[in-house]
Amino acid sequence: MSRSGRHVHAVVSVLAAAALVLTGCSSGGSKGGGNDKEQQENAERQKALIKFGDAAASKGPAAEVPGAKSGGTISVPARDSYAHLDPAQIYVFNEMQVALLLHRGLTGYKATSNDGSKHEVVGDLATDAGTTTDGGRTWKYTLKDGIKFQDGSAITSADIRHSVERLFAPFINQGPPYLQQWLADTPGSDYRKLLPDGPFKGKHLPDSVLQTPDAKTVVFKFKEPHPDLPYALAMAGYAVVSQKGDTKEKYDKAPVVSGPYKIQSFKSGKSMVLVRNTNWDPATDPIRHQYVDRFNITFNQQYEDSTKALIADGGTDRTAVSWQNSVDAGNLSKVLNDPKMKSRTVIGYQPFVGQININLSHKPMQDKKVRQAIAYALPVSPFVRAYGGSAAMEVAGGIISPTVSGYDPSFDPWGKKKNPAGDPAKAKKLLQEAGKVGTKLTFGYSNSQEGQAYSTAMAAGLEKAGFDVQRQEIPAETYFDQVSKLNNNYDIFHTSWAADWPSASTVIPPLYDGRVIAEGAQNYSQVNDPKINSEIDRISRIADPAKAATEWEKLDKYIVKDVVNIVPTAYYKQVQVAGSKVGGVAYDDVIGGVDPRRLYVK
Numbered sequence: 001m002s003r004s005g006r007h008v009h010a011v012v013s014v015l016a017a018a019a020l021v022l023t024g025c026s027s028g029g030s031k032g033g034g035n036d037k038e039q040q041e042n043a044e045r046q047k048a049l050i051k052f053g054d055a056a057a058s059k060g061p062a063a064e065v066p067g068a069k070s071g072g073t074i075s076v077p078a079r080d081s082y083a084h085l086d087p088a089q090i091y092v093f094n095e096m097q098v099a100l101l102l103h104r105g106l107t108g109y110k111a112t113s114n115d116g117s118k119h120e121v122v123g124d125l126a127t128d129a130g131t132t133t134d135g136g137r138t139w140k141y142t143l144k145d146g147i148k149f150q151d152g153s154a155i156t157s158a159d160i161r162h163s164v165e166r167l168f169a170p171f172i173n174q175g176p177p178y179l180q181q182w183l184a185d186t187p188g189s190d191y192r193k194l195l196p197d198g199p200f201k202g203k204h205l206p207d208s209v210l211q212t213p214d215a216k217t218v219v220f221k222f223k224e225p226h227p228d229l230p231y232a233l234a235m236a237g238y239a240v241v242s243q244k245g246d247t248k249e250k251y252d253k254a255p256v257v258s259g260p261y262k263i264q265s266f267k268s269g270k271s272m273v274l275v276r277n278t279n280w281d282p283a284t285d286p287i288r289h290q291y292v293d294r295f296n297i298t299f300n301q302q303y304e305d306s307t308k309a310l311i312a313d314g315g316t317d318r319t320a321v322s323w324q325n326s327v328d329a330g331n332l333s334k335v336l337n338d339p340k341m342k343s344r345t346v347i348g349y350q351p352f353v354g355q356i357n358i359n360l361s362h363k364p365m366q367d368k369k370v371r372q373a374i375a376y377a378l379p380v381s382p383f384v385r386a387y388g389g390s391a392a393m394e395v396a397g398g399i400i401s402p403t404v405s406g407y408d409p410s411f412d413p414w415g416k417k418k419n420p421a422g423d424p425a426k427a428k429k430l431l432q433e434a435g436k437v438g439t440k441l442t443f444g445y446s447n448s449q450e451g452q453a454y455s456t457a458m459a460a461g462l463e464k465a466g467f468d469v470q471r472q473e474i475p476a477e478t479y480f481d482q483v484s485k486l487n488n489n490y491d492i493f494h495t496s497w498a499a500d501w502p503s504a505s506t507v508i509p510p511l512y513d514g515r516v517i518a519e520g521a522q523n524y525s526q527v528n529d530p531k532i533n534s535e536i537d538r539i540s541r542i543a544d545p546a547k548a549a550t551e552w553e554k555l556d557k558y559i560v561k562d563v564v565n566i567v568p569t570a571y572y573k574q575v576q577v578a579g580s581k582v583g584g585v586a587y588d589d590v591i592g593g594v595d596p597r598r599l600y601v602k
Helices: 036-046 093-102 157-168 178-184 189-194 229-233 248-252 303-312 315-319 329-337 339-344 368-377 381-386 424-434 449-464 476-483 508-512 530-540 545-563
Strands: 073-077 107-111 119-123 138-142 217-221 261-267 271-276 294-298 345-358 393-395 440-446 468-474 492-498 566-577
Touching: 073 303, 073 315, 093 261, 093 271, 107 229, 157 178, 157 189, 157 217, 178 189, 178 229, 303 315, 303 329, 303 449, 303 566, 329 339, 329 345, 329 566, 339 345, 345 368, 368 424, 368 449, 381 393, 381 449, 381 566, 424 449, 440 449, 440 476, 449 468, 449 492, 468 476, 476 492, 508 530, 508 545, 530 545, 545 566
Parallel strands: 073 294, 440 468, 440 492
Antiparallel strands: 107 119, 138 217, 261 271, 271 294, 345 492, 345 566, 393 566
């Protein structure tokens, strides 16, 4: 998943903080206050696969949060607005968080501990996490009684069929591709050929792949085993859409929701108000709560501003918490080292990995020596400092996170862990050998405080190597829409990605399979390497997760070291602060941040 601005796992969760100028500091920034051992244990814990729950585990209501009570309003400061609210278009961290309150799917992640460290996948709209009798080729789901949309209409298998079929429509181009590819039995974007217009011209998926024999039953049929289906269906991108309420493109701003909250108002770039959905029945929901009467979300709140307000803890800020904004770099040490802040602070290791994408659709970027020069010259220390230094992230060597099996802490092909300020001398030598000194680089960056800071410092490092860098600002709200356009103007730009479940199969295929190059897809560098493509197919057929992890690790190294379509920057952590009157605050491993479903006003 992408992390918004950070995509959070956008470009990742979760999101960024204030930054400084380029220096040669080998640590990448501040060392204040984090418990590194605890975070490493946190990362190791996240590698474990989460079990599938049975019918009993899938029954509502959700277990009560200790001390929780109903009522009140919580304020939510957020830097970035929501570009998408249609679940099928959601694949960015901040949108995935609000989707937890708005949308429901066949399955979902249920927290089984109050600290957000233990989970199981359970039936959400379905009575269980799914049943299969043939190793994952056929999956059957039965819908619960009493599940409804916000307008009071019952959710039936016809709505589930419609939700799946519309994923094939051309206007759905931002969400996850797994289910569509599995149904079409193709690894690339050719899945659309199975139902080119979605259900909107009267055609439907054949019974050989999707069956809805009655109002309560949904059956998925795949040619190859897909034992991970319950994980995939737990993603926001596969939540239910109302068949009768589907307004196609317009649904993206005014969806008909099924969760405990509905949208009272949404002013893009300004504010959103969520209020109770009276047609949500807690008896059907093992995952969510509806303690709060109202959430007031205010956009364009920079990390520094929201952090200072939450630290001060006055007025309405006492009942405020950000789902998206991290503690900013300038205040991170203060928060981590103040004992009085401990009870209001949550910290976690996120599954996001940051990377600078090199756009291979641009001819100058097709010269491997130019790409190698970018990789050597690029300083990552300003990026790490922008988010608060080592307490907020650590320098990355590869594209597999410490939270995912296959991570190799020793892999560092461009020397970033030893020298995060970059090696402009080595880079310049490569440019000279290629006769490419003065190569122009258009550097697309988010117009946030963090994006301004790290892009300025990174550009300075690249210029030392002999590049002519032109920075180009991109609005944070539509950042991913812009960089995922096939004909964008950017030679290099930053994104981050998190595994959708603890497997590199949810990292490498969506980002680097050349067959998924398409408008709005996540192959941001537009790499189309035959070896990557064939290895994706080979490794995806390996049934043993441990053996597959070893092979994904090898492919990670080939992509970063030999193809050089991206340069890893950092592995993310998250530090967030809540007002003193907000209860139920916990860092959730699966979410990669504060869990909004548990919150209440003390």
